[in-house]
Structures are given as C-alpha cells and as structure tokens.
Amino acid sequence: QVQLVQSGAEVKMPGASVRVSCKASGYTFTDYYIHWVRQAPGQGLEWMGRINPNIGGTNYAQSFQGRVTMTNDTSISTAYMELSRLKSDDTAVYYCARGAPSVYARVASPDYWGQGTLVTVSS
C-alpha cells in the first residue's frame, strides 16, 4: 500500500533552517509528484510547492519563493523540504503528499499524505 512516512518533530531557533524528509513506499517514487503543504496552529492548509522526483523540477508557491528548497533522493525514495530563515509564524505541521503522475505537467489533487511533521520555531 502507498505510504509516505515523514521525519520527526523539530525545534528550531528563529533564523535557522529546517529540513523535513518524506519516504515513499508502495509505489514507484519517480512516477508521481510530491507536494508539500503546511498547517499553522489554528489555521487552514497552505500549499508550499511540489517536486517532480523524476527530473527534480520544482514549482513553489510565491509566498515561499527564495526560502524553500525541495529536493529528492531517488535511491532511497525520499523527498525533502528545506525552509530557511525561519520565523515564529513558520511554526506548523508540515505534510508531504502524492500528486499527479510525473509524466504530466498538470496538477492533481494530492491523494496520499504523510503523517505530518511538527516544526516549532522558538527562541
């Protein structure tokens, strides 16, 4: 069965960077986009961007441009999301989720999601 397993909770100082990992299993990792979505406490869902694991191509939400970097390691079926210059309002649960088949440029509503990773930014 399709599974996305994310790395554990992180606590970071303001100004630092955080990297969250997302290990895929149950399907061919390079066959589908991986999206990243976050939810701040008491807030709704916010899309951050997506990566095509087959070619490494990325699309980022404008609000995260310049601060987010999405990468992947196909040898271990793992996607990564790194967010830099952290601020207190980056405190959130970060989710990875599977998107459209990577042979297409189109966007699909993500179907399988990881369990979420809590990132806390605090001094």
Place this chain on the structure above:
Amino acid sequence: EIVLTQSPATLSFSPGERATLSCRASQSISNFLAWYQHKPGQAPWLLIYDASNRATGVPARFSGSGSGTDFTLTISSLEPEDFAVYYCQHRSNWPPSITFGQGTRLEMK
C-alpha cells in the same frame, strides 16, 4: 489569484442529518475543485476530486457537485466519524499551484 470562500465557518448537525457545505471561487475554475476531510492529529483525506468524483474508498454518502464558481459537498446522512473540518481545494495547471479554502468545521449538535 483564485480565492476560495467557504461559508459558514462552522456548521452544527446531529448524526443522521444531511449536511451541505459550500465553496465559492472568486472566478470560474471549471471543475478543478476537490474536497478534503481533516481531523486533528491526522493527515487530510481526499474525498472528492474534479468537483464530483469520489476518491478511492470514500463512502457513497459523500457527494460533490458544482462547476464554475459554486461548489457543494453533501453528506447525505451524517455518521459520528464525519464530524471534522472540511476544506475545498483548487488545482491550477498554469501556473502550477494549489489553493485551499479556509475550511468549514462540522460539529455535532
């Protein structure tokens, strides 16, 4: 930029009742709309994609309708496990992006 408006923010129903949730787009988005259920401590669950298609494993009591700017998620007979937050979500192919509504909390009366 497309804005999705979900109203009201909270709805109260009893189990067994029919619930209708609304999502309005700031401009026409064809049928590029999905619905998710989200419970605390869990990952969001895709219910409906492309406005009216049930995702794999979703019970038949969930249905979606609409096109253009107005969309509806209907739960025909509420089960206790259906009380959660529901998000509508728009997918755009160009530029590639995803936008969520602010959510509607479905609470038990």
